[in-house]
Amino acid sequence: MxxxxxxxxxxxxxxxxxxxxxxxxxxxxxxxxxxxxxxxxxxxxxxxxxxxxxxxxxxxxxxxxxxxxxxxxxxxxxxxxxxxSATPTTLLDGHIVQGHVDDTAKVISIENLDGSWYFWFSLPASGQLLVVNKGSIAINGVSLTIAKLMADQFSVAIIPYTFENTGFNRLKVNEKVNLEYDVIGKYVARMIGERKLIAGM
CATH class of the missing domain: 2.40.30.20 (Elongation Factor Tu (Ef-tu); domain 3)
Incomplete structure (x- = not known):
């Protein structure tokens, strides 16, 4: 983890x-x-x-x-x-990330706001029910908060420290990134799906 x-x-x-x-x-x-x-x-x-x-x-x-x-x-x-990997004494400053990539997404645009950056990414259909506005997502292993959410794309806001100390400063438009959705959201979605399946039997 x-x-x-x-x-x-x-x-x-x-x-x-x-x-x-x-x-x-x-x-x-x-x-x-x-x-x-x-x-x-x-x-x-x-x-x-x-x-x-x-x-x-x-x-x-x-x-x-x-x-x-x-x-x-x-x-x-x-x-x-x-x-x-995290240990029992590791501070959970981000969120729980398993290292199991769910999807890849494309960088749609990068907006320099003179002190921060907005990165927009495509959102695969398989992940559209697994993300929420202001929820957590891991992009290339970085724990981030979804800033804006649309049907098929989303954005994150990047602070200077993250930009300078991760691969975000090298990302380019159309480049592919790894996505891992919040594991809690994935379990909830699975449980709801199972209940609907059972109810429909």
Whole structure:
């Protein structure tokens, strides 16, 4: 489990195909603090460290994750948001983030407000009942609050600290991002769906 509070970033140094999987080496100041078999969020994707070097760590990304996330669009030199897993003493400054990407979305527009930024994203049909205005959402692993919500798109407001210390300062229009909807909302939606199904029997 994660909280969506990004404290480090890492740069992809290499990507190698390994059968249907991808092996990524990521260079980061965080790498020296990691251990093999540790779970780390990379742009909101929970991945396991399977090798270490002096200043980098390696990940193996399986086909299911490649198909579901934006990792297939990544190239060496790209920056990833990194977060180690939460512990019982971790402050929940963001919200509960599992590291299980639900959808990808496209950056529609970026508005510089001279001190903050509005980012607008497309909202996939599968997520339209899982988000609420002023609710939580994880975008590339960053815990954010939905500022404005429309039928098929939404926006978030980014403060300077988040812009400067995450990959948001590199996002471009039409780029794909990873979305994880609030897990509580997903459970509620599932429970309501099950009740309707039972009632209709």
């Amino acid at each position: 994660f909280t969506g509070i990004i404290k480090e970033t890492g740069m992809i140094s290499s990507i190698v195909e390994a059968g249907s999987s991808l092996q990524l080496w990521v260079r980061s100041p965080l790498s020296t603090k990691l251990k093999i078999d540790q779970s780390v969020s990379h742009d909101g994707i929970c991945l396991t460290v399977d090798d270490l070097s002096e200043d980098a760590h390696r990940l193996t990304v399986v086909k299911e994750t490649i198909d579901r996330t934006n990792i297939k669009h990544r190239v060496p030199g790209d920056l990833l948001n990194l977060e180690t």
